[in-house]
Amino acid sequence: AAELGAVALSPTSVASKRKKDLEKARMGIDGHGIVAATQMSMTAMKADIDTDSQLRRKNVVFGVWSIMCIALMIVDEESRWVYGPQYEHGLQNQADVVDFSWFDIIIPVCNLVGVVMLCDIYYVFAKVKQDRWLLPSRWAALWQTSLRWGFLAELAIALLQPLPWKVYQVKFAGDSWIRFLGLLMFFRCYTVGRIFRDFSSVYRHRHQAKQAGFDLEKSVNFMVTLRAELKGHPGRSLGTMIVVILVAFSYIMFVLEREARYENKEPDNPPKISTPNEALWFVVATLTTAGYGDMFPSTSKGYYPAIAEGIVGMVVTSLLVAVVIEKLTMTESERKLYEWVENQRQRRL
Incomplete structure (x- = not known):
């Protein structure tokens, strides 16, 4: 009956009940007083730290696996093309004539492992959610909280993959967009952020x-x-972001323009x-917002990643400017030292 009553409580009521229980422990109602409250708090903190360590290991493995899947997608994409002067426009897409590739099996299997x-x-x-909100099961914790939206979004990204080579030989409305479905695997770069x-x-x-008394109104997300790392390690933070952006967008633009070159109907006006x-x-x-104009997408497919990169470029440039300004801004002690030196110089004059 107590468990059913806990399930019926709203998350706000559950949080209020947990807070009252902690207050009772602190006031000594359980017979141990402050010592019991401290022990309970230390035990909970140790459990949270152990859970973080477990999740950290799992996230690293999943992140490395996701990057490996992206690398497989790139190898698969490059294996579709052969180059040489004997081909029109200097290249040929083998997927138009080859029915099967081992990547049609390898990539789905790797994606299945990633989903697991x-x-x-x-x-x-x-x-963690089950313990926090006193829910009856982990399934309820997944689908009755905000976890379900994150899980569904990540599941959709984990299922993205290139189409089998055989599909490339079928012509239908919108097939030119379907050819680039594998490029969406670059969304898995979010695992680097995690x-x-x-x-x-x-x-x-x-x-x-939190144990030391800091009032964390919101979760440390x-x-x-990101704000903390930009303040403490700006070079490492911005460097990681820029490298990921350059690699992802460079390859996406190259693939889109290569396809445009292959399908080019105007040899005198190549991409x-x-x-x-x-x-x-x-x-x-584009990322630096310089925009010299000597290079630009030749098809509408290349416009969309270029627009996305332009928006990302403005954000990264703003972060870079903010970091530089903060580094060049004097601290209070530096400002006082500077004013003292200036006063001494003025007196000598």
């Missing part, structure tokens, strides 16, 4: 901070750790971006 890893991670997340968050010193010590170096140059010019 993802479910394992959310199994631990659900346990690893970045897990190894942030602020995120790893949030339980100790990715944005909190401007035809090599990985040219794609990288275009991405750097």
Whole structure:
């Protein structure tokens, strides 16, 4: 009956009940007083730290596996193409004539393993939610809380993959877009951000901070750790972001423009971006908002990643400017030292 009553409580009521129980322990109602409350708090903090350590390991494995799947997608995409002067436009897409590739099996199997890893991670997340809200099961913790939206979004990303080679030989409305479905696997780069968050010193010590008396009104999420890392380690934070952006957008632009080159009906007017170096140059010019104009997408397919990169470029540039301004801003002691030196100089004059 007590369990059924706990289930019927709303999350707010559950939180209120847990707070009252803690207050009773602190007031000594359970017979142990402050010592019991301290022991209970230390036990809970140790359990939270152990859970964080477990999730950190799982997230690292899942992140490395996701990057490996992206690498497999790139190898699969490159294996579809052969180059040589004997081909029209200097290249030929083998997927138009070859029915089968071993990547049609390898990539789905790797994706299936990734889905199992993802479910394992959310199994631990659900346990945390179950204990926090006193829910009857982990399944209820997954589907009755905000975890379900994150799980569904990550599951959709984990299932993205290139189509089998056989499909490329079928012509239908919109087939030109279907050819680039594998590029959406770059969304898995979000796992780098999760690893970045897990190894942030602020995120790893949030339980100790709460135990020390800090009033954490909101959970220490990715944005909190990002601000902390930009303040403490700006080079490492911005460097990681820029490398991920350059690699992802450069390859996406190269693949889209290569397809445009292959389907080009105007040999005298080939696409401007035809090599990985040219794609990288275009991405750097766009990311820095320089926009020299010598490189640009030749088809509408290339416009969308270019727009997305332009928006991301403005954000990264703003972060870079903010970090530089903060580093150049004097502290209070530096400002006093500067004013004292200036006063001494003025007196000598």
